[in-house]
Amino acid sequence: MKTHDIDAVTRDLNPSPGTPVSDAAWAELSDGITATVEDTTPITQLAPRRTPARPRLVLAAACTLLIGGVVAAAVVNRPDQNQPQALSFTERGDKLIVRVVDPTADPKRYNAEFKKMGLNIKVKAVPVSPPSVGGMFSFTAANSAELDQLRPLEPGEKCNGTLNASDPGCQLGLEVPKNYTGKTEILFGRKAKPGEMYQHMSLSATEKGEALEGLAIANKTVGAALPLIESRGVKVHAYYASSDRPHFKDIAKPADDWFVHGASPFAPDEVTLYVGPTPDK
């Protein structure tokens, strides 16, 4: 995509149209502000700051999803590792290998265990569609130097002893320097509540584990697809016209003779349908 296309997409996302304000309201504010000098009402918090003008670098960053699937919880007791219930920590040279042993654990348990290891790593649970439940999919840190020190591990990568990708004790993982001092947040997928919008989902609602798993609706007419979708107890949250790509807007329910091009998970038992007047190529 070209630069101006990207900027146009961003422009379309502008959430706030202009708001008319009366001259009287502006005047009240302006007069009130300029009256504050003699009046010594302290505005202490916002007085000129001593801190440098350069704002603290707030760089949040996301990282590649390397892990798929839900892992059954199991705790393997091995003598060579400190094995708490939810996470396992193993030293390897100057690195610490962290593995999620119990992907269904409350993130508070992970936080507590990271803290116990002296790491300022927090896990935040966000609603995701079923196949991503229990997965870590985004990492943030204060700056890129900190972020570069973290590496998500693939299932089977740097496992302990003879464990491999099929062992529950060697699935989601993170490699972090032993002396890591950064502050990091990891987004962790949790089950969504009814009606709660997914923050992370499969590409299609027909993929394995999603609400319409295996359902053949692509290029069926809306009239033919809807009963199939409803038979799964799934509602259509919104319709998008494929021709609006890449910035979709909700459209009204299309005529029954339109065609379904795809479905995207939206919330538990709710999907978004992509439609058009002709079949998808």
Added chain:
Amino acid sequence: MGDEPRDRRRERFEQVFAANREAVLGYLLRRTGNRHDAADLLADTFLVAWRRLDDVPPGDQTRPWLYGVARRVLANHVRGEGRRHALADRLRNELAESDEPPRTLTDNSPAAIAFRCLPEQDRELLSLVAWEELDTAQIAITLGITRNAVRVRLHRARKRFAKLLTAPLANRCLVPLKEEASHEDA
């Protein structure tokens, strides 16, 4: 404020205020989605400008400087340091009465989802370009970083956003950051 007569000071403030109040309000509304808060944040921003009037740069640097202040005011607000100003009462009431429902980036179009997936820094950069229509030099003033850093970061932000947008149908919040290590401030 020195020896400058109060009237001249006031006149200068009123010029700055009149020329930028709508833009700064827009900046705040786009980022809070709460009209009550936006009125108080606007008051906070211009209180800083009034107290630091001698530091307010002239010309086309004024507005990005104000955005920089608004950005810090907003950050304080997010940390729970919000205040109510009586002097913003009228503005707050008018904003609250507006028929337009406050919109934030919560819709679920793929572009909006992709945008939300971006790091905060990327979102702010892209917004400053597309919503506030600032150029590189102005963004450098708002963010308090060098122009070169703006260029480098903007390039990366656009690349990451493009990558998320071109994922078919849904987006997965997957943004590799491997190229981050270069010396953008050099």
